Amino acid sequence: MSFNEQFDQHGVWRRKFALRLKLLAEWMKVHDLLNAAVEERLQRLESQVRSDKVMVAFVAEFSRGKSELINAIFFAGYGRRIMPASAGRTTMCPTELGYDADVPPCLRLLPIETRLQKRALVEWRMVPEKWTCIDLDINNPAQLAQVLEQVAHVRRVTQDEARALGFWQDDCPEDNPPVGRDGLIEVPKWRHALINIAHPLLKQGLVILDTPGLNAIGAEPELTVSLIPQAHAVVFILAADTGVTKSDLAIWREHLITEGDGTDARLVVLNKIDTLWDVLSTPEEVQAQIDKQVATSADILGLPRSQVIPVSAQKGLVAKVTGDKALLEASQLPSLELALGQGVMGQRQKILRSAVAASIGELGKEAGRAMHIRRRDLAEQMIELRGLRGKNASVIKHMRTRIEEEQAEFDTSGSKIYAVRSIHLKLLRDLFNLLSTPTLKTELAELTHALKQSGIKLGVKKAYGQTFSRLREGLQKSQILSGEIQSMLTASFRQLNAEFGFSLQAPEEPELIRYVRDLEMIERSHLKYLGITNVLKLSQVEFSERLVRALATRLRMVYETALGEVELWNKSAASQLDAQLRERRRNFRRRLEAIERIQQAASGLDERIAEINEQEYLLNDLDAKLMELTSQLLGAPSLPSISQDAIPAAVNSALTAAV
Ligand SMILES: Nc1nc2c(ncn2[C@@H]2O[C@H](COP(=O)(O)OP(=O)(O)OP(=O)(O)O)[C@@H](O)[C@H]2O)c(=O)[nH]1
Ligand SMILES: [Mg+2]
Secondary structure, eight states, X not given: OOHHHHHHHHHHHHHHHHHHHHHHHHHHHHTTOOOHHHHHHHHHHHHHHHTOOEEEEEEOSTTSXXXXXXXXXXXXXXXXXXXXXXXXXXXXXOEEEEOOTTSOSEEEEEEGGGGGSSOOHHHHHTOGGGSEEEEOOTTOHHHHHHHHGGGGOEEEEOHHHHHHHTOOOSSOGGXXXXXXTTSOEEEESEEEEEEEOOOHHHHTTEEEEEOOOHHHHHTOHHIIIIIHHHOSEEEEEEETTTBSOHHHHHHIIIIIOOOSOTTSEEEEEEEOGGGGOOTTSOHXXXXXXHHHHHHHHHHHHTOOGGGXXXXXXXXXXXXXXXXXXXXXXXXTHHHHHHHHIIXXXXXXXXXXXXXXXXXXXXXXXXXXXXXXXXXXXXXHHHHHHXXXXXXXXXXXXXXXXXXXXXXXXXXXXXXXXXXXXXXXHHHHHHHHHHTSHHHHHXXXXXXXXXXXXXXXXXXXXXXXXXXXXXHHHHHHHHHHHHHHHHHHHHHHHHHHHHHHOOOOOOOOOOOTTHHXXXXXXXXXXXXXXXXXXXXXXXXXXXXXXXXXXXXXXXHHHHHHHHHHXXXXXXXXXXXXXXXHHHHHXXXXXXXXXXXXXXXXXXXXXXXXXXXXXXXXXXXXHHHHHHHHXXXXXXXXXXXXXXXXXXXXXXXXXXXXXXX
């Protein structure tokens, strides 16, 4: 199954899941099982599954065939080349292809001059009016291709302007673009491009990132330290006719090597194998040539040979457009699509499925707890009522007084419950504080200061190291504090359970220390970035500022996720208390009503006992239904397993390595 087909299936599963989740929510609402925490969890799950994006980034030196490969894999259906692909430098700005239903089909372009202002790319995304927007006619491939030519557009500027925009370094002249006879320099016209089209795959959450070559990627720190590391898969492309060049190697080292982190896939593609096709050689000789190039490239990159996939993007595109099966086979594009499908989608589903399973488990527990309270209340009422059988009016009256006394006592001891809640909130406030944006800002201040110094900054790595070790300490502190909160909750819940017969259970404590791993990944991507070619660029104030802004935005995302978890933990504890209070009050009311009916009619007692029996049966049904609904949600997405024989051995081991 190709990447496209696998992605389709993933989309179908997600839609089914969202629908089932909706049904579960409605059913819970009807049966009064929804509380604030459950509702929040349901909402999060739904938006997690609905908005699940899969980003595949294509990274390589210029002219290796990134855009052509994107055309061949995703857009051959348009019957022509859609993304501009031509000899020499073509794609000048990072280009994201995706789908947003709220925006009409269009190409949005952020002018390169925005680099002169203090705003990170993520922030620019929030100001659509600053982007130039061109409508796209998706039924007209020729118009589509013509508009997309924009991403290849350039401007000519003076050396000073180029320097200010980050395209000219006095310290490393060999990286600078050529100066024209008029003394002007070509720079990209746009800083970033967003293409919004309702392509079937994009509609289902695929985001494709096409990037420009080496020096152009380096000029946008956010791309290097944020977008590419966060992509779910990165396709690195080499050309069979050039082999691994020095600049290929620089990109590979700077952007592609990751250590041990198995959440994403890296695929290496040896493109343009058609340049080795040669009518004067036998097919075996041609294959031997391709194998040799694969072997050499793999050796240089330090990869097993099976991990380099040879293709011809251009012939693959031509073959798809003209319906030439033999040529498609020869282009070997299908093997690459298979690897992408398995590596990326298989991985993505695994992650999503395990996140969903954990949430559904909590959801089931929360709903189950509410049912447990009800079941226990019914059992108690039953004992109470059976005890009244054959008793005279005064005993019944006495019972009523007792329940009323209990009720009054319960009402006055409500203050204990509020006390627990207020201690909990106070401790939480400290935790929120530790993870807040102002705290993060303070922690970053020193690094910002170090980067703002003029001249060459040798101490930057040290400043990074110190900042990150402070951030790690902060997270460790947060984890200790959350541990204290958890012990406090467990102890007070136990006490309340003993005193009031509640069945409170402290919700799962958030695992904040997990975010240390995210910090490490961010730190690594920055250090790697600074290590190779960009240390000299740090002498430019604008560059340093862009770098810190990129860092701050990425960190903020991590901290916001952590805060969200703490928030949910808090809600879950609070809503349990609310639910217990509510159920208990309802319980007193029911017991009093029952006594009243018994006092009024002799038959009231048996009737009430029968009613309670009936309710117990209903509760059993509810329980069974809840199990059914949640286990349906946990059902595996229908990814038919591919017969192992159908996968070429090379691709198969590439997959294993990529996963
Ligand atoms: N012979 C051959 N040429 C190819 C193949 N793939 C791409 N090309 C050509 O190589 C040139 C560069 O391709 P692009 O897709 O523009 O390369 P890119 O990596 O996107 O380059 P930039 O946008 O400049 O970063 C174009 O002329 C393509 O037609 C291939 O498989 N075989
Ligand atoms: Mg390109």
